[in-house]
Amino acid sequence: MEANMYLCVGAGFSCAVIARKLAEAGKKVTVIDSRSHIAGNCFTERDAETDVMVHTYGPHIFHTDDKEVWDYVNSWASFKPYINRVKTxxxxxxxxxxxxxxxxxxxxxxxxxxxxxxxxxxxxxxxxxxxxxxxxxxxxxxxxxxxxxxxxxxxxxxxxxxxxxxxxxxxxxxLPVRFNYDDNYFNHQYQGMPEDGYTKIVENILDHENIEVKLELPYEKEMLEAYEHVFYSGPLDSYFDFKHGHLSYRTLDFKQEIHDGDYQGTAVMNYGDVEVPYTRITEHKYFSPWESHDKTVIYREYSRLCEADDIPYYPIRIVGGKDMLDKYVAEAKLTKKVSFIGRLGTYRYLDMDVTIREALDAAEITLSKINNNEPVPALFVNP
Structure with a gap:
C-alpha cells in the first residue's frame, strides 16, 4: 500500500472538497464514481442542439450566508448574480x-x-x-x-x-411568508450562478497532481484494504447491503423538451394542483440569464418513490420513522477506516453550501486526526 493513500467514493462536492484539502496537504487521493461524469447531481453541460447550459439532474441555485463557503466556490469559478424567483x-x-x-x-x-x-x-x-x-x-x-x-x-x-x-x-x-413584495425565494446574503456551470467548479477542485479520478468505477468493499481511509458519499444503507432494510428516498424523472423562443417566461413554474402529474417545469436558459438563445430547453419534473436502480434525491424522513436510520448510524459508528459524508452518506437533505461547509470541516478534522495519529471519525455530523 502506498503511503498516505486515501479513497473518496463519489465525485460530487463532498468528496471533491475533501480530496482537494488532503491533496494540498501532500496526501495521495483517488476519487471514484460509478457514473461517467464528475459533479454528482450538480452536473451541468451544454445541450448539443440549443447550447443552453442544462442542469441535468434538476436546477441548483447557489445561496448561502456562509462567507467562507461563498469565497471558496468563487475561488474556483466566476459567479454571476442570480435571484431565484419562483412562480406557481x-x-x-x-x-x-x-x-x-x-x-x-x-x-x-x-x-x-x-x-x-x-x-x-x-x-x-x-x-x-x-x-x-x-x-x-x-x-x-x-x-x-x-x-x-x-x-x-x-x-x-x-x-x-x-x-x-x-x-x-x-x-x-x-419556506418563509413575507408581508412585503419581496419575491426572492431565498433570504441568504450571497446568491449566484457559476458562469460556466457546476461541473467546471468540481473539475477545477479535482485538478491536482495528488488526485486521481476514475469514473464508471463502483465501490467494492475489497477496495478498503488498499487505502488508509475511505470517504464514502454513497447511500448509507447501500454500504451495509441493506441489512436493516431500504431507507426511503424520492427520485425524480425528467421529461426534456426543446422549443423555439421562450416557453414559460421564468426559470421555475410550480404546479400546485394535484391533478397535474408533474411538480414543476424548469426552463434552463433562465438559469443563465446573461446568455441569449434562440431555442429553449424545459424539463417537466415528476417525483416518485426511489427503486433499486434509481438515483436517490430526497430522503423521506417521516414522522416517527427513525428506527431504521438509527440502526444504520450505529453500524456506521462501529465501522473502521470509513467516514460517511454528504447527502447520501448521512441521509439528510443538504443544500450545496452546507455540503461544502461540512466537507471543509471534515477535511480539517481529518488532517488534525492524521497529524495526531488518531482515528478519523466515521461520522463528522450525527444524522
Missing amino acids: TSQGKVFSLPINLHTINQYFDKTLSPSEAKEFINSIADKSIGEPVTFEEQAMKFVGKDLYEAFFKGYTQKQWGLNPSELPASILKR
Whole structure:
C-alpha cells in the first residue's frame, strides 16, 4: 500500500472538497464514481442542439450566508448574480412564491398593507395548533387552510408521495411568508450562478497532481484494504447491503423538451394542483440569464418513490420513522477506516453550501486526526 493513500467514493462536492484539502496537504487521493461524469447531481453541460447550459439532474441555485463557503466556490469559478424567483400555477392562476404580500392580495382579491396582511393571515391561521409536529400542522398554523391547500398540499403530495400529515414540520420551516413584495425565494446574503456551470467548479477542485479520478468505477468493499481511509458519499444503507432494510428516498424523472423562443417566461413554474402529474417545469436558459438563445430547453419534473436502480434525491424522513436510520448510524459508528459524508452518506437533505461547509470541516478534522495519529471519525455530523 502506498503511503498516505486515501479513497473518496463519489465525485460530487463532498468528496471533491475533501480530496482537494488532503491533496494540498501532500496526501495521495483517488476519487471514484460509478457514473461517467464528475459533479454528482450538480452536473451541468451544454445541450448539443440549443447550447443552453442544462442542469441535468434538476436546477441548483447557489445561496448561502456562509462567507467562507461563498469565497471558496468563487475561488474556483466566476459567479454571476442570480435571484431565484419562483412562480406557481394553482387553481387556474399564476402566483409568486414564497407567499408574499402580492400573493396574499392576489389570492384573496384584496389590497392589504403589510400590517393589514399580518392581521388578516393571523385571523385565518389555525390557532388551535400549539407546537406543530407535521408539515400540515406547520402550514395550517402559518397561513390557514386556503393558502395551505392552494400552494402546499397538492405540490407536497406529489413531491413526497405522502400526505403532508406524515411529513415533519421542519420541511416547511424553510419556506418563509413575507408581508412585503419581496419575491426572492431565498433570504441568504450571497446568491449566484457559476458562469460556466457546476461541473467546471468540481473539475477545477479535482485538478491536482495528488488526485486521481476514475469514473464508471463502483465501490467494492475489497477496495478498503488498499487505502488508509475511505470517504464514502454513497447511500448509507447501500454500504451495509441493506441489512436493516431500504431507507426511503424520492427520485425524480425528467421529461426534456426543446422549443423555439421562450416557453414559460421564468426559470421555475410550480404546479400546485394535484391533478397535474408533474411538480414543476424548469426552463434552463433562465438559469443563465446573461446568455441569449434562440431555442429553449424545459424539463417537466415528476417525483416518485426511489427503486433499486434509481438515483436517490430526497430522503423521506417521516414522522416517527427513525428506527431504521438509527440502526444504520450505529453500524456506521462501529465501522473502521470509513467516514460517511454528504447527502447520501448521512441521509439528510443538504443544500450545496452546507455540503461544502461540512466537507471543509471534515477535511480539517481529518488532517488534525492524521497529524495526531488518531482515528478519523466515521461520522463528522450525527444524522
